[in-house]
Amino acid sequence: MTLAAAGSEIERLIALLARLPGLGPRSARRAALTLVKKRETLLLPLAAAMAEVGERVTVCSVCGNVDTTDPCTVCVDASRDPSVIIVVEDVADLWALERASVMRARYHVLGGTISALDGTGPEDIGIGRLVERALDPAVREVVLAMNATVEGQTTAHYITERLEPLAVTVSRLASGVPIGGELDYLDEGTLAAALNQRRPFR
Amino acid sequence: MTLAAAGSEIERLIALLARLPGLGPRSARRAALTLVKKRETLLLPLAAAMAEVGERVTVCSVCGNVDTTDPCTVCVDASRDPSVIIVVEDVADLWALERASVMRARYHVLGGTISALDGTGPEDIGIGRLVERALDPAVREVVLAMNATVEGQTTAHYITERLEPLAVTVSRLASGVPIGGELDYLDEGTLAAALNQRRPFR
Numbered sequence: 023m024t025l026a027a028a029g030s031e032i033e034r035l036i037a038l039l040a041r042l043p044g045l046g047p048r049s050a051r052r053a054a055l056t057l058v059k060k061r062e063t064l065l066l067p068l069a070a071a072m073a074e075v076g077e078r079v080t081v082c083s084v085c086g087n088v089d090t091t092d093p094c095t096v097c098v099d100a101s102r103d104p105s106v107i108i109v110v111e112d113v114a115d116l117w118a119l120e121r122a123s124v125m126r127a128r129y130h131v132l133g134g135t136i137s138a139l140d141g142t143g144p145e146d147i148g149i150g151r152l153v154e155r156a157l158d159p160a161v162r163e164v165v166l167a168m169n170a171t172v173e174g175q176t177t178a179h180y181i182t183e184r185l186e187p188l189a190v191t192v193s194r195l196a197s198g199v200p201i202g203g204e205l206d207y208l209d210e211g212t213l214a215a216a217l218n219q220r221r222p223f224r
Numbered sequence: 225m226t227l228a229a230a231g232s233e234i235e236r237l238i239a240l241l242a243r244l245p246g247l248g249p250r251s252a253r254r255a256a257l258t259l260v261k262k263r264e265t266l267l268l269p270l271a272a273a274m275a276e277v278g279e280r281v282t283v284c285s286v287c288g289n290v291d292t293t294d295p296c297t298v299c300v301d302a303s304r305d306p307s308v309i310i311v312v313e314d315v316a317d318l319w320a321l322e323r324a325s326v327m328r329a330r331y332h333v334l335g336g337t338i339s340a341l342d343g344t345g346p347e348d349i350g351i352g353r354l355v356e357r358a359l360d361p362a363v364r365e366v367v368l369a370m371n372a373t374v375e376g377q378t379t380a381h382y383i384t385e386r387l388e389p390l391a392v393t394v395s396r397l398a399s400g401v402p403i404g405g406e407l408d409y410l411d412e413g414t415l416a417a418a419l420n421q422r423r424p425f426r
């Protein structure tokens with residue numbers, strides 16, 4: 023839909039903004055208008071930040087994280103435990119685990135899951151590179167932190183098989199009741215997992 | 225919240241994206257990640273479009289619309305009826321009315337409403353300029369297309385009083401049941417307006 027009342031530059035901006043996740047056509051128009059109104063404080067800094075990211079950000083050749091350096095800040099961080107690799111589907115998952123700040127370990131970003139439907143095989147998501155990294159004698163544990171979805175768990179099972187011959191412990195995230203969760207609102211699968219994996223109260 | 229795992233450039237991009245309406249911290253992270261992944265097709269074009277808009281877009285000195293020209297495309301469009309001015313609160317409202325494409329008229333964008341609470345007076349939203357425009361003998365009708373809110377209607381009443389001495393017809397948008405609306409879900413005010421302003425069925 024074109025806006026004869028706005029310049030074609032604004033129309034183009036709206037069309038591009040609408041392609042961001044979380045923004046539909048209506049919110050893209052609102053966002054464009056906010057940008058136009060906040061030219062100095064938002065529009066120009068955001069344009070500059072995007073250009074900067076576009077110029078400098080790259081994918082880490084070791085773990086698949088995005089950063090301005092290669093290897094990334096996480097991979098070269100000497101204060102991290104080199105014996106643990108946490109395998110995640112996406113960079114967003116890496117960020118989420120970092121915000122939880124429980125383990126200072128290394129990561130391996132698959133960038134997807136094995137999916138027969140989409141034709142994504144093990145090598146498309148760099149599982150070979152993960153096995154190579156796990157061959158390093160310094161690595162003692164691989165934590166599979168895939169999403170608790172069918173695709174995520176299929177991928178986790180496949181990786182477990184591939185790592186079986188290696189001298190590494192393969193672990194996975196605990197399943198159960200989320201913190202703050204109410205039993206009444208949880209699905210049967212989660213409740214079953216929480217019951218089956220119950221722990222002593224201590 | 226900082227992301228030690230991402231570069232500071234990405235952190236800055238996320239912080240700026242989170243200031244757009246419709247994007248919270250979580251969706252701003254998703255948007256940033258999408259941008260990084262779609263560098264060529266989305267990130268760089270969007271950065272360029274923003275820089276372009278920042279450089280070229282300006283506010284029309286006649287009606288308050290945003291455009292790359294001043295006066296704007298709407299104001300200089302000779303095919304539009306010069307005898308009608310549609311008064312709106314915001315540029316977004318102008319765009320919405322243009323999408324409805326019912327009247328090819330001129331506009332006057334107030335950029336706000338009269339608000340005792342916020343200390344916004346008639347002159348802060350350019351009502352004086354509207355009165356000046358309405359003094360032009362070519363103008364025969366002023367359509368008040370303010371939001372159906374207390375502030376919008378207060379502003380509409382004030383403008384009506386200011387235009388009273390002039391030789392222009394002042395009209396307002398019809399109130400009633402929105403197209404596709406179900407009576408059961410509508411508030412009493414809307415139903416009362418729809419009943420009071422009922423029309424012959426023809």
